[in-house]
Structure formats: C-alpha cells, structure tokens
Amino acid sequence: MAIETVHRSCPICEASCGIVVDVDRDANKVVAIRGDEDDPRSRGYLCPKVFAPQAVHEDPDRIRRPLRRIGDRFTEIGWDEALDLVGSRLKAIRAAHGPDAVATYIGNPTGHNVGAMLWTTMFIGTLGSQRIFSGATVDQWPKNLSCRILYGDAWLFPIPDLDRTDFFLCLGGNPLISQGSLMSAPNMAARLRALHARGGRSVVIDPRRTETAELASQHLFIRPGTDPLLLFAMVHTLFEEGLVRPGRLADFTDGLDTIRELARDFPPETVAAATGIDAPTIRRLTRDFAAAERAVCYGRLGTCTVEFGTLASWLVDAVNLLTGNLDRAGGLMFPRPATGQGEPVAQDTGPVPYGRFRSRVRGFPEFDGQLPVAVLAEEIDSAGEDRVRALITAAGNPVLSTPNGERLSRALASLDFMVSIDIYLNETTSHADVILPTTTAFEDTNFDFLFQTTSVRNMVRYSPRVVTPPADAKPHWAVLMEVAARLNDTTLESYDDFMFEGMLAAVVGQPGTRCAAVTPDMARAKLGNVRGPERFIDLLLRAGPYGDGFDDTADGLSLAKVQHVPHAIDLGPLQPRLPDILRTPGRRIQLAHDLLVRDVGRLKRALGRYATAPGLVLVSRRQLRNMNSWLHNVESLARGRNRCTLLIHPEDAQRIGLRSGGRARVRSRVGEVSPEVEISDEMMPGVVCLPHGFGHTAPGTRLSVAARLQPGVNVNQLADELLLDEPSGNSVLNGIPVEVFPA
Secondary structure: OOEEOOOOOOOOOOOOEEEEEEOOOOOOOOEEEEEEEOOOOOOOOOOOOHHHHHHHHOOOOOOOOOEEOOEEEEEEOHHHHHHHHHHHHHHHHHHOOOOHHHHEEHHHHHHHHHHHHHHHHHHHHHHHHEEEHHHHHHHOHHHHHHHHHOOOOOOOOEEOOHHHOOOOEEEEHHHHHOOOOOOOOOHHHHHHHHHHHOOOOEEEEEEEOOHHHHHOOOOOOOOOHHHHHHHHHHHHHHHHOOOOOOOHHHEEEEEEHHHHHHOOOOOHHHHHHHHOOOHHOEEEEEOHHHOOHHHHHHHHHHHOOOOOOHHHHHHHHHHHHHOOOOOOOOEEEEEOOOOOOOOOOOOOOOOOEEEEEEEOOOOOEOOEEEHHHHHHHHHHHOOOOOOOOOEEEEEEHHHOOOOOOOHHHHHHOOOOEEEEEEEOOOOOOOHHEEEEEEHHHHHOOOOOOOOOOEEEEEEEEOOEEEEEEEEOOOOHHHHHHHHHHHHOOOOHHHHHHHHHHHHHHHHHHOOOOOOOOHHHHHHHHHOOOOHHHHHHOOOOOOOOOOOOOOOOOOEEEOOHHHHHHHOEEEEOOOOOOOOOOOOHHHHEEOOHHHHHHHHHHHHHHHHHHHHHHEEEEOOOOOOOOOOOOOOOOHHHHHOOOOEEEEEEHHHHHHHHOOOOOEEEEEOOOOOOOOOEEEEEEEEOOOOEEEEOOOOOOOOOOOOHHHHHHEEEOOOOOOOOOEEOOOOOEEOOOEEEEEEEOOO
C-alpha cells in the first residue's frame, strides 16, 4: 500500500473539525480517519459523524451516473444525454409558460460545499424565475431577516464569543449536539466546562432538558413558541429596573424609546402563565444577566422555527444590545472572514428586500429573493396557468424536511418535469425525471467558506481532495453550470468567466478597497485560469482583510499559503467591528423597524392563547449521530436502538395510557404518525418530542440501510404548511398542536 496522509476539515456540520485521513493511493481508498490533534480549533476532537464522508463515498446505494426515469424505473444514461434532456425540457416549459413555471429548491448540504455556495447564486440568476425556495425557510430565515433589518446584511450573523463570556444564556439550542449552529465551535462540552471552571454560568431555556441543559448551571422549561414573551419580559425588566446600559452602541442605535414602550405590555407577571416561567425567576435571570461582566444571549433553531420566530430572533440581539453585550469581548460579536464577507462597504444596502413579489396562491411576500418553502406544494398543485410545472432540487429532500410532506410528495408527482442534483434516490428525488449525481465530499477540494462567518474565533482553512473521483464524475458547481448552459444555449466556460470577471471587478481596482491600486490584469496574472472554486478563493483571500494584496513578497494570505498549512489557521479572537461594518442607512441600527413593530400586535393577541392553551404541543430534537436526513444510510451511524421515538413526560403518558416501548398515534391537523414511545422526565409536561429527518418508508427509494435500521416516522407530516412566522415565512416546526392516543 502507498499510504498518503491528508489533513482537512470534516464537512458534515458547522464545527468543521480538523481531521487526518490516511489514504491508500494504490487502491484509491480511505483506510483510517482520526482527529487532528494539531488543529487549533478542534484539537483532536471528533464526533461519530466524522466517518460519514467515507461511508457515503463507498455506499453501494449512492448514485454514480445520471439516471432517467422510464415509467416507474430508473435507467443509467450518459452525461450528454442527461444534460441535453434536462436543458430541452426546461427550455420548452419556460418558453410555453414563462420563467416562473420553473422552481428551484436548494438544500442545506450546499452550505457545506464551497463550489455549490459560490455558483448557486449564479445558477439561480440564469433561471430568471421568482420561485426560489430553500431549506433556510425551515431553519434560520427569521435570523436572516432580523440581521438584514438590524445590520443591513441577511448573512451578517453576530456569534457568541463563548470562550470569553461569563454568562451564556441559551434559548432553543442544543450546541452539545449541533456543535454550535450559527456558532461554529468544536467540542462544545469542553467549552462549557471551561466557562464553569473560570467561574462563569450557563443557563439553558428549553422545553426539553437537552444534553446541553444537563451540563448547564441551570435549566428552565419554557412552553414552545413563547421565547419572545420571555425576552420581552427581560427587556421590560431591564428598563423598569434601570439596567439598560448600551454604552457606545447608543451612539448609532435608533428605536430605544420605542422598544421600551413595546415592552411595557410584557411584564414578567403577565407572561409567566404563557411561558411557564414564574415572574421572580424571569426578574432574577434578567438581573443576573445584566450584572455579569461579560454575558451573551444566544438563540437558535427553537427560536426560529416557531410562530414568532422573527420577533424572538430580533429580541435575542436586543437583549445583548441593551446590556452592552453586543460587539464586545465575551458577548455577541461579528467574525471577520478571510475572504472578505462582512467588510465595510461604501454604500448602504438600501431598503430591506421584502415583498417585491409574492407567492401566487397565498400572496406571501418574498424576502431576499426567496419564497417560503411551505408554499411550494400549493404553487404546484393549485390550478392555474401560472402554476409551477417544473422543479429543480439541489442536494435537498423537502419531502422529509418541509411541512406536510405527504402533500408535497403528491404535488411532485404531478409536475411536468423534475430534475434532481443529488447522490441518492430518496423520498424527494424518487419523483424526478432525471437525477444528476455529483462527486462526494472526499472527492472534492473544499474551503470553509460559510463557517468562517459563524466561527467563535477567526479562522481560515483549505481542505484538499482525499480520493480521486472517476474521470466522468462532476462536482456540484459544474453540474449547476452545465444545466444553466443547456438551458440558455451557452457554455459552462462562458458562465465561469462571466462570474469570475464580475467578482474580479468588484474587489480590485476600486477606490476605498485594499486593492485599489491593483488592476484586473495584474490580478489575473497571479490567479491563473484553472476553472473551479480555487481561483475564486484565491482572489477573495488575496483581496481580503488578511490578504497579501497580490504581492507575493508580502506576509498576507493567498490560497497557496493557506494550502501550505495542513491545519486551520487561527486568525485570532473576535474583535469589535461596529459601526463600521453596518450596511444600514447612516450605519445605524434600527432597533424598531416597522416590520418588527407591526408583528408585536400579533404577539400580544396570542398571549392569552398561550396562557390557556389546552392539550399537547410537539417539538423536534437534534441527535448526535444524525444530520437532518443525510446520514441515515450510513450503517455505522444507523446501528443501535430506534432513535425516532416520541419523548413524553410520565404524567402525560399515564394520563393518555402510553407505555415505554409501545406505540402512540400522534395526530395534527394535517397528518398522523405512529412512533415508538419513550417516557422521560426530560420533557416539560404538555410537550412531546420527535426527531426530524426520519420517515424512510416511501416506495421507490434506494436507501437500504435507512429503511432497514432507522426508518422512523416523518415528523413533518404533522407540520402544518399553513402555519408560518408571518414576517419571515419560516415554517412552524416547533409548538405544533397535536393529539396523542395509544396505538
């Protein structure tokens, strides 16, 4: 064997842990994976998901060549035939019915692949369609909207400076399992223990006593969906008790008086019955948070996938701002990515891109160019000349991951044409007419493009390819561009050059930038002309805040220098960046934007309903051996007991007549499932819990391991596509009213 050692990051979750992979070059096969003890971010830490990229690469169920549906069967075809067929069918539908007859769904894995990230926006632009959907609107869209309102950029996320804080307040997140969603931080358990060891405190607020809550200093149960009521009560207490101290933030923040007035209607005594947290506890929590020298309030999935997700996301940042913990060490801070996202801009980004067009059935407004994926089924199956007739899915499984998957599955079967860019025949792609496979993570080079923007320390890392792909295999970015080229009668090369020249013109030769004296010709000479992500990354690194400015003798970064270092490069702790990076008018934070203020009335009207609501509500949960629906076909991760169980409090189980190991019927307005029961006092009474990503029981799929070892039930069959967070359009996947019966 000719063993070569490859250092790179694990591509599965945001933590992007450093790994060492031993490869037999003669056999082109991975022989060992271990943690990289010299990596400055993860220091050898691993979770079970690290073995998934190898397992997916070797999976016999994985699609390796294009498939075409003929009747109810799929047949392998060549790339040219597949791409020509896709191009001709999409062109014909667009010509007959207009560009909006073609919709696109972008799945979550694209965020873990730099090529997919860089080219997806270009791909969407070539379609000319307003019907763009993604997994973001069942995940984080309220946070994107609140960031766009407050900071002028939907992707400018403030991140907890976890390693320097004294008080970590966590709402609706389970970072021990997620590794810190929108808070990229390997080995969260060690970080929380370090916080406690230095005398700090952590408080988790969640309707389930999660793995993070077990380790925390304190856990408080909260009724699902009531986080904005709690946060408003904290804001009320801050103002009432004279604890508001925004410090320098007040110099560029508008709306402080307005938020004070809005909070008057939410004293702790008023929200206690609705939240399930008594007023003295709310006041004590607020005082302790305000008194801490360095504190940070963090909200994640449980604060986004609810009825008032935008208000909750906004109020998380408001609590940090009002206590002076926004943009300071130990608080909520903004990373500085090496590729220049989030650098100061000369002009503001103008009004919030909201409601410029609407969905055709419910008239739901777009935000940032996307419509809520909860309206996708009705855009297809509701009658009308302007309905969606063709769909492109890219690395996504919306039948399992979006509301009322049964309806969406039926709608997909009614399309005139569907193409999926994917490596599995799953619950969604089984409806496609053509499936276009891509290379896998270990066959691709990669760069932690997105997750440098969510890291708790500034960092940069390049990941080389682990194994050599077959000669005819195509990376995700190339498949996107080949489809776009066929659809628009051009070539991949022309699109690649067009995008590169546009990016080049934006970052060199512009007054006020780091590379104002660099001409495009000078930059081109340094960057070469090899197609693919590398020349884009090199361009952005050299022009970025740590870059060499295209001077090979300078100390700054270039792609070659990053490639030369086998581990992540630590670029230091997060630093204060406001107000320079604000992209809002006048570089000011508008704390009381009309979109937010208008929705407060809806929250007030819901207060009584939350306080008196009878019956059970359903929430979801993350699990360490899962990543949404991606990894259930990995046998090493799927082994063991059934993980798709209904967690229920003993009191609720006794009242209903359920027993552990038995079955329950869980019914909502839109569906019913029958999961195995697991009785546990980790659940808040009145709340039941099912994990998401399961339900591998559909005919026509090719997921043999998942179907055999972890089929489970699809929790999103219970999610109601009519229930949305109104400002953002994010689906309500937590706090779903359900009835539970013995099976």
